[in-house]
Amino acid sequence: MTRPRIAVLGDYERALPRLADWTAISARAEVGFHHEPLRGAALDAVLRDADVLVLVRDRTPLDAARLQLAQRLKLVIYTGTRNNTLDTEALQARGIPVANTGWGPSKESTCEMTWALILAAVRQLEGQMATMRAGGWRPQDSLPLPGVLQGKRLGLIGLGEIGKRVARVGQAFGMEVVTWSPRMTPERAAETGVTAVSLETLLSTSRIVSLHLVPTPTTTRLIDAERLALMRPDAILVNTSRAALVDMEALPHALDQKRPGMAALDVYDAEPVPPDAPLRQRRDVVITPHMGFVSEPVFATFAKGVVGALETWLRDAADLY
The missing domain is CATH 3.40.50.720 (NAD(P)-binding Rossmann-like Domain)
Known part of the structure; x- marks a missing residue:
């Protein structure tokens, strides 16, 4: 049976896999963590392959044209409560749900x-x-x-x-x-x-x-x-x-x-x-390298929110994979 593919983009700090338990998710899906910025062809290749995108803040701009490459996409999760570089209207038009995490301090x-x-x-x-x-x-x-x-x-x-x-x-x-x-x-x-x-x-x-x-x-x-x-x-x-x-x-x-x-x-x-x-x-x-919101408790909130949303989606999408 095909396993869903989850791409985590923009985790420069390598924090998300450390700050939450991904065991249940890894047992049911292929998870790829991308810790360096993805642009151009490298980003396009990840988009074409992803069933789920996890975006750390607004570090990876995704407009309607780029999102169109992600034909397998079924869910987008971003950390925090606002993402100014994600075309949510394009996702809504395709019926793709968008979830987000809390902010923490x-x-x-x-x-x-x-x-x-x-x-x-x-x-x-x-x-x-x-x-x-x-x-x-x-x-x-x-x-x-x-x-x-x-x-x-x-x-x-x-x-x-x-x-x-x-x-x-x-x-x-x-x-x-x-x-x-x-x-x-x-x-x-x-x-x-x-x-x-x-x-x-x-x-x-x-x-x-x-x-x-x-x-x-x-x-x-x-x-x-x-x-x-x-x-x-x-x-x-x-x-x-x-x-x-x-x-x-x-x-x-x-x-x-x-x-x-x-x-x-x-x-x-x-x-x-x-x-x-x-x-x-x-x-x-x-x-300084955009460190304003970057702190251990904030990223712990991000990580736990992402894992919780993924576990819920995997449970609801059990009949698809």
């Missing part, structure tokens, strides 16, 4: 990642660690020293569940917190103890500018060359949300002009970032 994880980036930039941690690993103690040149956040302005573009968490940490550091979003009101900002200001005021007066919006037609490339030029020479632009919010082609030129002075980035137009990307080499950028 992803918002808390992203908030903590935001502050890890901010502190790494302000306290110059990358350079300090490099000096220590090279056997040194202090730089040989007289250079600007690490800064202090207390009393400085934190500007939050977006004040949703993650933005609010970031605001509370900023307040604990003694920072003045201001915010802007397309639908922000003074009353809504005041509920979190922050002040609503115009986007131009936020950009031109904040020491730290942190992005916490979902890209929409009105917010895509929101931080363009003109708005980058408004930022302070000592400002740090932080993005743990989506690269689409920033004109990533304009950002290097803005950094060259010292407006802003630094960027701290966890998200990019192309992921993984190409090995030879100039952004990797800049000393005025703190760069």
